[in-house]
Amino acid sequence: MTIQFNDETFRGDFTFRNSEWAIKRFPFPFHEDSYMYSVNMEPHTSYRPGSVFERTFDVDEHYVSEMKDRAQVLADDPLRCQSLPHMTLAGWDLVELIMEAKAREYPDLFELHKNGNRWRWVNKPLGIDDTFTFLDESTLPYGPMEYITRQTQGDFAMLDQRDDNLWMDAGMVTTQADWSLDFDIGMNFFEWHAPVPKAHEMGIFVRALKFLLNIQQGQPARRLNWTMTVNPLLDTSPENYHKWGEMKQDLTMENLGSKQHLRVELQTFFRLPRSNALVFPIRCYLISFNDLVTVPKWGRRLHRVIRDLPEELATYKGFIDNRPMMVEWLSQYDDGSPTSDGIWADDD
Amino acid sequence: MSAGTAKLNVTVAEVKPINDLVTRFKFVRTGGGGLPTFSGGAHTVVEMQDGDITRLNAYSLMSNPADRGAYTISVRRDDQGRGGSKFMHSKVKEGMEMVISNPVNLFSLDLRAKKHLMLAGGIGITPFMAQMHQLAMMGGRFELHYSVRTASLGTYAKELTERYPGKVHVYHDDQKEAIDLPALLANQPLGTHVYVCGPKGMINWVHGTASEMGWPREAVHSEEFLAPASGKPFEVKCAVSNKVVQVGEHQSLLEALEAAGIDAPYLCRGGACGQCETNVIGYDGKFLHHDHWLTDEQKAGGKHIMPCVSRFEGKTLVLDR
Ligand code: FES
Numbered sequence: 184m185t186i187q188f189n190d191e192t193f194r195g196d197f198t199f200r201n202s203e204w205a206i207k208r209f210p211f212p213f214h215e216d217s218y219m220y221s222v223n224m225e226p227h228t229s230y231r232p233g234s235v236f237e238r239t240f241d242v243d244e245h246y247v248s249e250m251k252d253r254a255q256v257l258a259d260d261p262l263r264c265q266s267l268p269h270m271t272l273a274g275w276d277l278v279e280l281i282m283e284a285k286a287r288e289y290p291d292l293f294e295l296h297k298n299g300n301r302w303r304w305v306n307k308p309l310g311i312d313d314t315f316t317f318l319d320e321s322t323l324p325y326g327p328m329e330y331i332t333r334q335t336q337g338d339f340a341m342l343d344q345r346d347d348n349l350w351m352d353a354g355m356v357t358t359q360a361d362w363s364l365d366f367d368i369g370m371n372f373f374e375w376h377a378p379v380p381k382a383h384e385m386g387i388f389v390r391a392l393k394f395l396l397n398i399q400q401g402q403p404a405r406r407l408n409w410t411m412t413v414n415p416l417l418d419t420s421p422e423n424y425h426k427w428g429e430m431k432q433d434l435t436m437e438n439l440g441s442k443q444h445l446r447v448e449l450q451t452f453f454r455l456p457r458s459n460a461l462v463f464p465i466r467c468y469l470i471s472f473n474d475l476v477t478v479p480k481w482g483r484r485l486h487r488v489i490r491d492l493p494e495e496l497a498t499y500k501g502f503i504d505n506r507p508m509m510v511e512w513l514s515q516y517d518d519g520s521p522t523s524d525g526i527w528a529d530d531d
Numbered sequence: 532m533s534a535g536t537a538k539l540n541v542t543v544a545e546v547k548p549i550n551d552l553v554t555r556f557k558f559v560r561t562g563g564g565g566l567p568t569f570s571g572g573a574h575t576v577v578e579m580q581d582g583d584i585t586r587l588n589a590y591s592l593m594s595n596p597a598d599r600g601a602y603t604i605s606v607r608r609d610d611q612g613r614g615g616s617k618f619m620h621s622k623v624k625e626g627m628e629m630v631i632s633n634p635v636n637l638f639s640l641d642l643r644a645k646k647h648l649m650l651a652g653g654i655g656i657t658p659f660m661a662q663m664h665q666l667a668m669m670g671g672r673f674e675l676h677y678s679v680r681t682a683s684l685g686t687y688a689k690e691l692t693e694r695y696p697g698k699v700h701v702y703h704d705d706q707k708e709a710i711d712l713p714a715l716l717a718n719q720p721l722g723t724h725v726y727v728c729g730p731k732g733m734i735n736w737v738h739g740t741a742s743e744m745g746w747p748r749e750a751v752h753s754e755e756f757l758a759p760a761s762g763k764p765f766e767v768k769c770a771v772s773n774k775v776v777q778v779g780e781h782q783s784l785l786e787a788l789e790a791a792g793i794d795a796p797y798l799c800r801g802g803a804c805g806q807c808e809t810n811v812i813g814y815d816g817k818f819l820h821h822d823h824w825l826t827d828e829q830k831a832g833g834k835h836i837m838p839c840v841s842r843f844e845g846k847t848l849v850l851d852r
Pocket of ligand 1: 796797798799800801802803804805806807808822824837838839840
């Protein structure tokens with residue numbers, strides 16, 4: 184197998200780590216020295232070999248351990264995975280999308296053999312070799328969405344489209360940045376984004392919804408979003424805030440480099456063919472500040488972005504209290520020299 | 532980025548006249564391989580190279596959505612139209628290579644429905660054919676009421692009656708048969724969704740009757756693609772691309788923008804999806820709005836136009852394109 188999978192944890196002793204390979208391909212989200220809120224959507228096409236944008240579904244060294252973490256979250260709280268009855272077909276769409284993409288793009292890790300509706304799926308990293316009947320739920324150990332997303336990194340929001348709106352009617356959500364599937368399920372786009380206080384923000388939401396409603400088959404889209412997390416925690420759910428919220432108070436100048444993580448979400452958007460539903464895979468990447476500053480351009484730029492970020496945004500993203508310490512720590516890595524445009528490191 | 536741009540290269544595998552007006556076309560992927568699956572109700576936009584004019588028409592996919600071997604559409608000849616359907620009938624032959632768009636669905640089934648009640652008029656039968664395939668496969672409950680002019684113009688009526696015994700009801704205009712809509716709607720189980728595809732009058736009748744009988748708006752679905760209307764030629768200034776474009780008598784504004792190399796998004800080309808909505812920067816004259824998309828208020832406001840079906844009469848029109 185081409186990828187060396189880490190044996191690591193995202194809780195307790197936090198043994199999560201990024202190899203040099205993972206650092207180099209990290210989706211650093213800032214293309215300039217400042218950050219403005221924007222929709223920043225682009226077509227989800229293969230881009231830059233080796234980058235996280237190369238494949239339909241990125242698989243990296245954290246795969247096996249992330250799947251173990253997901254299984255543990257689900258064992259503790261089965262409500263992290265839910266699907267309303269009319270979303271089963273969308274679940275099969277997702278099975279097909281992921282299996283076909285992974286078998287095509289990672290032939291050394293995944294295989295899909297079809298004999299009519301009789302499919303055999305081989306997932307070598309997780310040691311799975313299952314034969315089932317496509318569209319027959321009784322032939323799988325879980326519902327189709329749960330089955331495939333227990334084997335795929337990232338959260339999944341499954342949206343039904345009707346009445347010119349999107350409805351969060353299914354999902355697998357175990358690595359979220361502070362939102363809850365159990366709370367949002369069954370809500371429409373405006374409900375799960377509520378409250379939207381200002382008319383002008385309402386305008387942005389209406390435009391974003393229009394964009395999403397028009398995502399077409401064969402033309403997936405993507406965007407990056409980011410936040411901060413203390414410790415490499417995947418599961419920062421509101422249900423568990425009492426466990427992770429207080430970790431924010433553990434930061435010191437000494438441990439900040441290893442404890443403070445930039446958390447980047449690669450959000451992708453696909454139209455599903457049979458159900459006409461939309462699926463939003465939300466893949467979470469974590470990087471410690473220590474690792475991040477090994478790329479000089481990123482260290483310099485992150486310092487400037489965090490320093491100049493409007494107060495509301497730092498509050499909204501939940502790190503306003505730690506910002507002064509973060510800025511001070513990062514300033515050691517900012518010599519004031521200019522940074523180049525774009526998100527990639529300079530050495531290539 | 533134009534929305535309608537993801538293309539599929541296909542070869543015409545079969546051209547089959549079905550009756551005096553309707554011809555069926557079957558497409559397979561050029562060079563082999565499967566086509567994308569789709570959902571019942573989806574359409575594809577077919578590109579036609581008609582001399583130096585490129586025509587693009589949207590047609591509902593009528594084949595089994597799970598069959599990735601081929602797509603099938605049916606085209607009704609419209610002698611009064613601008614030429615797209617005539618091109619399909621007269622120029623498209625087996626073996627010809629064509630370009631079509633990925634499937635787009637603006638008329639999908641509501642999968643929460645306990646029962647799907649389908650009302651078709653004429654060529655409006657095609658999206659239901661794919662939906663019935665899908666529902667039959669999923670074990671969904673459905674019923675079709677299909678109104679045709681005469682038995683000989685009852686496109687696929689016989690085939691459907693045989694394929695779905697007891698579920699298909701055909702009404703012949705020439706025998707004075709008509710769907711008894713109030714009775715039909717009154718006898719549906721709770722959780723039924725109604726779908727209508729056919730002429731404008733039929734669509735309005737179904738929406739109107741259902742709403743009078745207290746049906747929730749969300750339980751009644753319709754699809755109607757409008758053919759772009761012909762009209763007096765006019766001139767448009769495109770502010771962003773800094774071009775002046777002439778729109779011909781039988782050309783749509785959208786087609787004229789495309790011919791001038793201006794990026795103009797679209798999905799349905801039939802006034803239904805909203806994708807082509809364009810801001811008007813200035814005008815002196817009157818709009819001929821033909822779309823289903825803009826509200827009456829927006830239409831009166833003079834700030835938006837849907838270039839796929841709407842026109843303009845007057846001195847100047849400046850668009851944000
Ligand atoms: S392209 Fe759909 S409304 Fe104009």
